[in-house]
Amino acid sequence: MWQLFRRERMWTSEPLKGRYDIVIIGAGVHGLATAYYLGKLGVRDVAVLEKSYIGSGASGRNTAIIRSNYRTPEGVVFFDESVRLYEALSAELGYNVLFSQQGHLTLAHTDSAVNGLRVRAEVNQLMGVESRVIWPPEIKRLVPAMDISSRPRYPILAALYHPPGGIVRHDAVGGGEAREAARIGIAIHPFTEVIVIGTSNGQVTSVQSTRGEIRAGTVVNATAGFCSTVARLVGLRLPIVTHPLQAFVTEPLIPFLDKVIVSATLHSYVSQTDRGELVIGGEIDPYGSYSLASTLPCLEVLAAHTLELFPCLSGVKVLRQWTGLCDMTPDYSPIMGEVPGVKGLILDVGWGTYGFKAGPVAGTRIAELIASGKTPDVLKPFSITRFWEDRLVGEKAAAAVSH
Ligand SMILES: Cc1cc2nc3c(=O)[nH]c(=O)nc-3n(C[C@H](O)[C@H](O)[C@H](O)COP(=O)(O)OP(=O)(O)OC[C@H]3O[C@@H](n4cnc5c(N)ncnc54)[C@H](O)[C@@H]3O)c2cc1C
Numbered sequence: 001m002w003q004l005f006r007r008e009r010m011w012t013s014e015p016l017k018g019r020y021d022i023v024i025i026g027a028g029v030h031g032l033a034t035a036y037y038l039g040k041l042g043v044r045d046v047a048v049l050e051k052s053y054i055g056s057g058a059s060g061r062n063t064a065i066i067r068s069n070y071r072t073p074e075g076v077v078f079f080d081e082s083v084r085l086y087e088a089l090s091a092e093l094g095y096n097v098l099f100s101q102q103g104h105l106t107l108a109h110t111d112s113a114v115n116g117l118r119v120r121a122e123v124n125q126l127m128g129v130e131s132r133v134i135w136p137p138e139i140k141r142l143v144p145a146m147d148i149s150s151r152p153r154y155p156i157l158a159a160l161y162h163p164p165g166g167i168v169r170h171d172a173v174g175g176g177e178a179r180e181a182a183r184i185g186i187a188i189h190p191f192t193e194v195i196v197i198g199t200s201n202g203q204v205t206s207v208q209s210t211r212g213e214i215r216a217g218t219v220v221n222a223t224a225g226f227c228s229t230v231a232r233l234v235g236l237r238l239p240i241v242t243h244p245l246q247a248f249v250t251e252p253l254i255p256f257l258d259k260v261i262v263s264a265t266l267h268s269y270v271s272q273t274d275r276g277e278l279v280i281g282g283e284i285d286p287y288g289s290y291s292l293a294s295t296l297p298c299l300e301v302l303a304a305h306t307l308e309l310f311p312c313l314s315g316v317k318v319l320r321q322w323t324g325l326c327d328m329t330p331d332y333s334p335i336m337g338e339v340p341g342v343k344g345l346i347l348d349v350g351w352g353t354y355g356f357k358a359g360p361v362a363g364t365r366i367a368e369l370i371a372s373g374k375t376p377d378v379l380k381p382f383s384i385t386r387f388w389e390d391r392l393v394g395e396k397a398a399a400a401v402s403h
Helices: 029-040 073-093 111-126 136-142 170-183 224-234 296-309 356-372 377-382
Strands: 022-025 046-049 104-108 132-134 158-162 187-189 194-200 203-209 212-215 218-221 241-250 260-263 268-272 278-284 318-328 335-339 342-349
Touching (some): 022 029, 029 046, 029 342, 073 356, 073 377, 104 111, 104 136, 111 132, 111 158, 132 136, 136 158, 194 224, 218 224, 224 241, 224 318, 224 342, 241 296, 268 296, 278 296, 296 318, 335 356, 342 356, 356 377
Parallel strands (some): 022 218, 046 187, 104 260, 203 342
Antiparallel strands (some): 132 158, 194 203, 203 212, 241 278, 241 318, 260 268, 335 342
């Protein structure tokens, strides 16, 4: 008989032990990827502790854009490695994550924005990433439905075209990683919140969870929107402010858009899913907050801006709107690696509005750091020490709206 439904559980939870070599706090794509790649390196005495359900944080709320056309050489190299890992992820996990490399267009509506795109294109090309500035006739060929006339408030002057960019299924990525991690022996514990991190002589020794104490010499903070509160458990103040970020989805439409479209000037972006829905989002809410409330003003502004690009969408119905939390750093780059003065604590935070695409590369490289004790070169620019060594990795131009 044909088996039309997958009947086995994606993963099962073993009883919580009182000791693990490594505890990872947070079961988003970063915590799960780190656990999975640690398991692949043969490091299996690992527990992932999640205060809610798996994927309940930003990893289950994002708009799943993958790309590597960043602004700094450090960022481009790092995110390019992630795109390559995403290209192989379905085969790696034995689970289809539906990665659609449909291409990504960042629009410029002003002369200064065109100059910004030229700089990004050159940095991208120098680092071997496919990315180039294109002009209205080619934009019209790639996205026939978009209004490239001089009618809108901000006519489109050019775009940065990045063919390898695209979208993926976020639930499939997190679920596939959790399934494989559990299969190779990693313990995944949902509904287990870490409330204390124990230290002795500057070395992490344990965590106290809502289900009891767990001893561990290595603890990874992969808690994104909550990373500052978790860091404070060891007295560490992170240069991070948590902001809400909203998005919404429309009713399904016939396929008409096979590129991800981003406009930093209009503070909005849009893509069409395989099911035909339009996924639309924008910039972070302008105030720091842990609120998951969605607001009507945000929906109205994003809808109006989307209509400037695609007047043909007038009358389309909105299905749902939601909000996630983003851990924003001053330079719009992540913070990864060890913390001077707190031995055994590893940071994988500061993922802001752009961390979903980095799950595989951050997971591989943090796992490598833990297993070898050596910081991989690709992580070095993103150490927390950059904030007092005056070497920020400024990615705001390429990361503020273009997730
Ligand atoms: C609307 C929206 C759209 C986005 N779009 C994109 C995009 O298109 N592309 C992109 O690359 N990125 C995007 N992002 C950003 C991306 O989603 C995040 O950067 C990424 O998912 C962070 O993953 P993570 O695993 O670090 O954190 P999360 O997925 O947030 O996981 C952290 C987990 O830690 C848990 N936790 C917190 N505190 C504790 C504790 N004390 N004990 C135990 N567990 C704890 C939380 O419950 C949570 O599940 C978007 C974000 C949002 C909100």
